[in-house]
Amino acid sequence: MEARDGKMQSKILITAIVPAYNVENYVVSALDSLLNQTEKFHEIIVVNDGSTDTTGALIEQYRDIDGVRIFHSRNNGQGSARNLALSQASGEFVYFFDADDLLNIDFVAAMQALVGTKPELDIIYFSGESFLDEGCRSEYMPSYDRKISKEFRSGIEATGAMLRRDVYFASPCLYLSKRVLWEDNGLTFMNIVHEDEEIIMRLSCSAGASFCLDKVFFKRRIRAESTMTLPKSMRNANGYLRTLESIAAYCKSKRAHVAPIQRDLVRRFYYLLHGYFSVCKAIKSRPEYTRIFILLVALGRFPGLRQLYEMAVPRSLHARLATVKRKLCE
Numbered sequence: 001m002e003a004r005d006g007k008m009q010s011k012i013l014i015t016a017i018v019p020a021y022n023v024e025n026y027v028v029s030a031l032d033s034l035l036n037q038t039e040k041f042h043e044i045i046v047v048n049d050g051s052t053d054t055t056g057a058l059i060e061q062y063r064d065i066d067g068v069r070i071f072h073s074r075n076n077g078q079g080s081a082r083n084l085a086l087s088q089a090s091g092e093f094v095y096f097f098d099a100d101d102l103l104n105i106d107f108v109a110a111m112q113a114l115v116g117t118k119p120e121l122d123i124i125y126f127s128g129e130s131f132l133d134e135g136c137r138s139e140y141m142p143s144y145d146r147k148i149s150k151e152f153r154s155g156i157e158a159t160g161a162m163l164r165r166d167v168y169f170a171s172p173c174l175y176l177s178k179r180v181l182w183e184d185n186g187l188t189f190m191n192i193v194h195e196d197e198e199i200i201m202r203l204s205c206s207a208g209a210s211f212c213l214d215k216v217f218f219k220r221r222i223r224a225e226s227t228m229t230l231p232k233s234m235r236n237a238n239g240y241l242r243t244l245e246s247i248a249a250y251c252k253s254k255r256a257h258v259a260p261i262q263r264d265l266v267r268r269f270y271y272l273l274h275g276y277f278s279v280c281k282a283i284k285s286r287p288e289y290t291r292i293f294i295l296l297v298a299l300g301r302f303p304g305l306r307q308l309y310e311m312a313v314p315r316s317l318h319a320r321l322a323t324v325k326r327k328l329c330e
Contacts, residue, residue, distance in 0.1 A: 011039070012115045013090070013091040014091050014093045014112075014176065015045060015179070016094075017082055017089065017096050018085070019047050019099065020047065020099035021051050021075065022053045023051075024051075027059060030100060031046070034097065035062075035065065035068075037107060039108040043068070043089070046062070046068065046069070046099075047082075047084055048071070049076065049080070049081040050073060071084060077195075079190055080189075083188045089179055093178055093179060094178075094179050095176050101218065101221050102218075102219040103217060104218075104219070121209050121210065122177065122208045123178065123181065123211075125158070125162070125169075125210070126146065126174060126213045126215055126218070127144055127214055128169075128220055129218075130222050131219055131220070132221075133221050133222060133223035136223050136224055141222060144169050144220070147167055147214055148161060148162070149214045150211070152210045152211070153208075153209060154207070154208060155207030156205055156261055158211075159205055160264050167212075168204075172196055173218050173220070177207070181206060192235075192238065193239030194243050195239070198242065198247075205257065236279045237283065240279060241291065245291075245295060247265070247268070247269050247299075248299045251298075252298050252299070269299060
């Protein structure tokens with residue numbers, strides 16, 4: 001593989017990290033989509049997060065396959081399972097994958113080819129698509145089209161560009177990142193619901209050279225009784241609140257670093273705050289207004305007309321408007 005300077009580069013080593021909890025109907029097809037790559041993963045680390053169905057037994061069938069590493073833990077949540085696997089990873093890059101989804105067979109080959117020509121990259125974002133599980137009826141079919149194919153000199157530039165185009169997707173299944181990016185910045189997942197929303201800003205803003213690739217590699221299964229489709233609960237509200245606290249603290253502590261995209265980050269904060277209010281309304285729980293006020297003070301930006309509008313408009317309409325906006329920008 002030839003780099004820009006004409007020297008041959010060895011193929012990058014990629015670790016796939018797969019937390020699994022009660023996915024007996026899906027985990028085999030998910031793992032097979034990782035194993036059937038045209039270029040192999042360096043290793044696939046699977047963490048059975050205290051499943052109460054046959055997930056653990058099904059995963060054990062893969063133990064003797066070269067490169068597959070299996071761990072069993074108590075049910076501590078998806079974030080903790082990912083952190084455990086991350087602490088064991090040895091690949092140069094890490095890819096987080098959910099045990100009920102699918103991955104295109106050319107993913108590893110495409111990532112190796114891209115990094116082979118652009119070894120400076122810290123993180124690569126790409127597109128995904130949703131599909132309905134057999135027998136599942138749902139109007140929830142999120143779009144994960146990046147609509148950008150471009151290299152950015154810094155994570156700040158990439159974050160701002162994605163936020164402004166409404167393609168800043170939080171799912172860790174939609175990016176590949178250098179392992180040292182996590183280690184050098186002390187990054188781990190919080191053990192909360194919406195842990196992906198909490199980590200994405202700290203990760204993307206810490207990165208150096210970043211690349212957005214408008215190509216679909218990841219396929220998200222929309223199914224009944226998944227984290228995305230289950231009825232909301234107090235755990236969702238608490239997860240939103242912890243995420244908002246993290247964003248406010250990060251923006252305050254890294255004020256100079258994030259200054260070029262502060263307006264975009266503030267807009268993201270209010271988008272998530274709207275999600276918090278929506279969950280509180282759905283579960284009939286009084287929002288914690290005092291904590292929110294403290295966060296607004298830390299953020300240093302109180303809501304303007306745009307933020308008030310975005311918090312008042314239903315999330316479903318937000319999604320439809322974002323889709324229209326992306327099409328107009330094409």
